[in-house]
Amino acid sequence: MKAIVLHELGEPEQLKVEEFTKPQPKEDEVVVQLKAAALNRRDVWIRRGRYADIKLPVIPGSDGAGIVAEVGNGVDASLAGKEVVINPCLNWGDSERVQRDDFRILGLPDNGTYAEYVAVPAENVYAKPDTLSWEESAAIPLAGLTAYRAVISRAKVQKGQTVLVTGIGGGVACFALQIAHQAGADVFVTSGSDKKIEQAQKLGAEDGVNYKRENWTKKLKEMMGGGGADVVVDSAGGENFDAILDVAKPGGTVVLYGATLGPSDNVTVRRIFWKQLDVLGSTMGSPEDFKNMLRMYSTDSLKPVVDSVLPLEEAARAHHRMEEAEQFGKLVLRIDS
Numbered sequence: 001m002k003a004i005v006l007h008e009l010g011e012p013e014q015l016k017v018e019e020f021t022k023p024q025p026k027e028d029e030v031v032v033q034l035k036a037a038a039l040n041r042r043d044v045w046i047r048r049g050r051y052a053d054i055k056l057p058v059i060p061g062s063d064g065a066g067i068v069a070e071v072g073n074g075v076d077a078s079l080a081g082k083e084v085v086i087n088p089c090l091n092w093g094d095s096e097r098v099q100r101d102d103f104r105i106l107g108l109p110d111n112g113t114y115a116e117y118v119a120v121p122a123e124n125v126y127a128k129p130d131t132l133s134w135e136e137s138a139a140i141p142l143a144g145l146t147a148y149r150a151v152i153s154r155a156k157v158q159k160g161q162t163v164l165v166t167g168i169g170g171g172v173a174c175f176a177l178q179i180a181h182q183a184g185a186d187v188f189v190t191s192g193s194d195k196k197i198e199q200a201q202k203l204g205a206e207d208g209v210n211y212k213r214e215n216w217t218k219k220l221k222e223m224m225g226g227g228g229a230d231v232v233v234d235s236a237g238g239e240n241f242d243a244i245l246d247v248a249k250p251g252g253t254v255v256l257y258g259a260t261l262g263p264s265d266n267v268t269v270r271r272i273f274w275k276q277l278d279v280l281g282s283t284m285g286s287p288e289d290f291k292n293m294l295r296m297y298s299t300d301s302l303k304p305v306v307d308s309v310l311p312l313e314e315a316a317r318a319h320h321r322m323e324e325a326e327q328f329g330k331l332v333l334r335i336d337s
């Protein structure tokens with residue numbers, strides 16, 4: 001089969017198409033013939049060697065949608081031929097609260113979705129929503145799940161709350177905006193690009209500020225009516241984290257699912273306790289979260305934001321676009337067999 005195989009860490013140009021052995025389904029597995037895959041920041045961290053336990057060679061990619069081509073022993077044969085979306089969380093386990101120790105994400109160490117075929121546990125495939133194209137379906141899994149858990153399962157965003165989603169150009173951030181808006185919240189955003197703030201307003205955001213400008217926290221709080229946000233959804237971390245604590249309302253919640261800017265050494269701890277903040281961590285999501293998220297995106301009213309679609313052969317170009325933060329929403333790879 002055709003696949004992108006990462007043999008060496010480095011620049012996007014490491015992502016080249018080659019011939020690779022087609023996977024066979026093991027017990028309780030299916031092999032999916034992929035129609036589309038999507039990028040996540042994780043794929044960039046892996047390629048750059050900034051991810052734990054990297055094992056090469058590997059086919060990257062956590063997101064995919066396609067048709068079940070083969071079923072292994074122990075799998076209901078009627079699954080063959082079904083159009084599916086893949087949940088990339090492997091071994092989440094039975095707890096809603098936290099994943100198991102041996103939890104893994106598809107695309108490292110297991111071969112992922114930048115390929116014509118991928119083998120996954122049968123329990124990880126879900127019916128593709130009829131309302132979505134292959135590209136839209138592939139855009140959903142990792143980012144939609146992460147956003148759903150952070151916004152709904154962890155922060156429990158309610159109708160009428162004020163929510164801040166930072167770095168709105170990000171894949172997960174776009175889903176967080178849509179999901180919080182759908183829940184009835186007033187959503188504000190930050191971005192390093194004024195154009196992306198305008199794009200976010202078209203998706204339902206009230207307003208937003210550019211985090212590259214002076215005094216952006218003050219301006220943001222003014223936009224929110226002076227009080228700040230009931231819930232802040234952030235994945236930047238780093239030096240900006242203290243500003244996030246400032247924007248949260250007393251008694252508010254800050255939910256974090258990433259640290260794109262790295263560690264933070266300027267946290268005013270007093271802000272956390274004096275304002276009685278709840279600081280929550282969130283990672284991916286349970287099978288229940290995935291089911292609920294997919295249900296939301298199975299209605300005509302909600303579609304994932306796809307920035308652009310490129311052929312699998314141009315994965316390197318898509319990685320460049322992500323590294324330069326040019327995208328608004330998900331970068332998708334079309335896979336033509």
Ligand SMILES: NC(=O)c1ccc[n+]([C@@H]2O[C@H](COP(=O)([O-])OP(=O)(O)OC[C@H]3O[C@@H](n4cnc5c(N)ncnc54)[C@H](OP(=O)(O)O)[C@@H]3O)[C@@H](O)[C@H]2O)c1
Pocket residue numbers: 039040041042142143146166167168169170171172173190191192193196211235236240257258259260261282283284322325327
């Ligand atoms: N824990 C999990 O399960 C999980 C799941 C998915 C992702 N993540 C992590 O979450 C992060 C985002 O992932 P992604 O796939 O959505 O990445 P992405 O599509 O590459 O988005 C990253 C975004 O970060 C924003 N950003 C950059 N500098 C910022 C700053 N100073 N303040 C606020 N935002 C800033 C940019 O937004 P603008 O372009 O609008 O400026 C950029 O588009 C990554 O660190 C990733 O590893 C974690």
